[in-house]
Amino acid sequence: MTANGSNRRPSNLFYQSGNRRPPVDRAEGIYIWDQYGRRVIDGSSGAMVVNLGHGNRNVIDAMKRQMDKATFAYRLHFENDPAEDLATRLTQFMPAGFDRVFFVSGGSEAVESCLKLARQYAVATGQAGRFKVISRFPSYHGCTLGALAVTGYAALAAPFAAMMHEMPKIPAPTAYLDRDGLTMEERGIRYADMLEAAIKAEGPETVLAFIMEPVGGASTGALVAPDSYYPRVREICDRYGVLLIHDEVMGGAGRTGKFLSGDHWPGRPDLVALSKGLGSGYCPLGAMVAPDRIVQPVLEAGGFLHGFTYAGNPLASAAGLAVLDEIERLDLIAHAAAMGEILKSRLEGLKARFPFIGDVRGKGLLLAAEMVADPETMKVLPKELNAYQRIVDIAYDKGLIIYSRRTRGGYEGDHFLVCPPMIITPAQIDEVMDILVDSLEDLAAELRLPVNG
Numbered sequence: 001m002t003a004n005g006s007n008r009r010p011s012n013l014f015y016q017s018g019n020r021r022p023p024v025d026r027a028e029g030i031y032i033w034d035q036y037g038r039r040v041i042d043g044s045s046g047a048m049v050v051n052l053g054h055g056n057r058n059v060i061d062a063m064k065r066q067m068d069k070a071t072f073a074y075r076l077h078f079e080n081d082p083a084e085d086l087a088t089r090l091t092q093f094m095p096a097g098f099d100r101v102f103f104v105s106g107g108s109e110a111v112e113s114c115l116k117l118a119r120q121y122a123v124a125t126g127q128a129g130r131f132k133v134i135s136r137f138p139s140y141h142g143c144t145l146g147a148l149a150v151t152g153y154a155a156l157a158a159p160f161a162a163m164m165h166e167m168p169k170i171p172a173p174t175a176y177l178d179r180d181g182l183t184m185e186e187r188g189i190r191y192a193d194m195l196e197a198a199i200k201a202e203g204p205e206t207v208l209a210f211i212m213e214p215v216g217g218a219s220t221g222a223l224v225a226p227d228s229y230y231p232r233v234r235e236i237c238d239r240y241g242v243l244l245i246h247d248e249v250m251g252g253a254g255r256t257g258k259f260l261s262g263d264h265w266p267g268r269p270d271l272v273a274l275s276k277g278l279g280s281g282y283c284p285l286g287a288m289v290a291p292d293r294i295v296q297p298v299l300e301a302g303g304f305l306h307g308f309t310y311a312g313n314p315l316a317s318a319a320g321l322a323v324l325d326e327i328e329r330l331d332l333i334a335h336a337a338a339m340g341e342i343l344k345s346r347l348e349g350l351k352a353r354f355p356f357i358g359d360v361r362g363k364g365l366l367l368a369a370e371m372v373a374d375p376e377t378m379k380v381l382p383k384e385l386n387a388y389q390r391i392v393d394i395a396y397d398k399g400l401i402i403y404s405r406r407t408r409g410g411y412e413g414d415h416f417l418v419c420p421p422m423i424i425t426p427a428q429i430d431e432v433m434d435i436l437v438d439s440l441e442d443l444a445a446e447l448r449l450p451v452n453g
């Protein structure tokens with residue numbers, strides 16, 4: 001067998017990438033070893049999941065203790081302490097008033113839960129005409145049909161369009177692309193006001209919610225709106241009785257240097273979707289967190305008509321509880337903020353040598369760099385170069401995992417995300433950067449992109 005997959009046994013799995021990867025052997029900290037003994041740095045925490053790093057003994061021990069007791073007990077038959085304890089613990093990390101937790105097993109499920117709770121709340125409070133959920137383009141909210149209907153990433157949604165109820169989209173606040181003489185703060189207001197225009201155009205009495213990632217994920221490359229955007233969005237939602245849903249699936253659980261990425265700004269949401277870092281890769285886990293004022297009317301009207309079999313199972317809950325304990329014990333949220341500053345300035349520094357890096361953005365350890373043909377105009381690279389995919393493959397071959405997507409709605413544009421586990425040290429950031437620079441050199445040579453001496 002070889003590392004690139006030739007001579008590998010045929011696979012019955014069809015979710016693997018066409019590009020065969022070596023089988024994993026073990027993982028510890030920020031490193032993963034394959035079965036050929038090669039070590040790679042997990043510079044994207046998987047898919048921005050393993051916030052705590054791999055192989056955390058305290059989490060594993062907590063899971064083992066739970067496994068010796070019970071791994072599953074169905075919620076209609078038993079309550080379980082790990083789920084109760086995790087819910088209580090989670091609310092302590094949340095803004096005041098977010099005191100009701102609904103567990104799920106992943107990000108799409110968390111988003112679906114928010115959409116359905118919002119809808120049932122509207123029905124229960126005499127607003128049954130509200131059903132439209134406005135979202136942004138580009139964005140990613142999940143792969144199930146409800147979450148996909150609010151996802152703004154054409155390449156993923158197109159074949160399923162006929163099966164979904166089309167939901168209104170407004171442009172994501174890509175203020176960094178605008179060349180209009182406005183200040184960033186003025187642009188932030190302009191983008192937020194697009195929400196108001198959409199609500200009015202749709203008919204406010206039909207609009208249920210607005211969903212957004214406070215710090216964008218893979219679809220935008222860690223897009224951060226100007227500060228003015230966030231409170232204005234809140235004001236607009238309040239004005240029209242529209243619920244504000246924050247999708248914190250990627251940005252939540254501390255990665256951006258606050259527990260929620262939305263905590264960086266005023267403009268609190270009504271519902272929050274969490275996953276990825278909450279279970280940190282130790283178990284499939286996600287949650288919707290909601291205030292009592294939204295949950296109670298739904299319960300009084302007969303209950304939430306929604307739920308997943310594995311929700312709140314004792315093993316995943318024990319893992320999540322131990323993850324939160326470790327985040328606190330190791331002060332990882334502050335650490336992510338500090339390491340994020342270092343990593344971001346190192347990424348910014350790449351622009352001098354690689355002028356095709358047009359923008360570096362993000363918060364904490366949710367960071368991305370966008371590659372363009374012209375950094376002045378932010379004109380995209382020719383899409384057939386597939387720069388976003390090539391940089392990932394080149395870095396992988398050199399021992400660094402990074403993550404990438406097309407920037408401009410899935411059609412074109414190239415960015416890569418560097419989102420290592422929150423436990424990363426400054427010396428390990430050096431390791432990441434050494435391989436990244438080397439990879440960018442190779443990319444530039446291969447695609448004939450300019451490099452400064």
Ligand code: PLP
Binds near residue numbers: 276
């Ligand atoms: N929402 C956001 C912002 C995400 O980044 C993702 C996954 O990448 C999801 C939702 C869907 O999560 P999952 O893949 O766990 O269903």
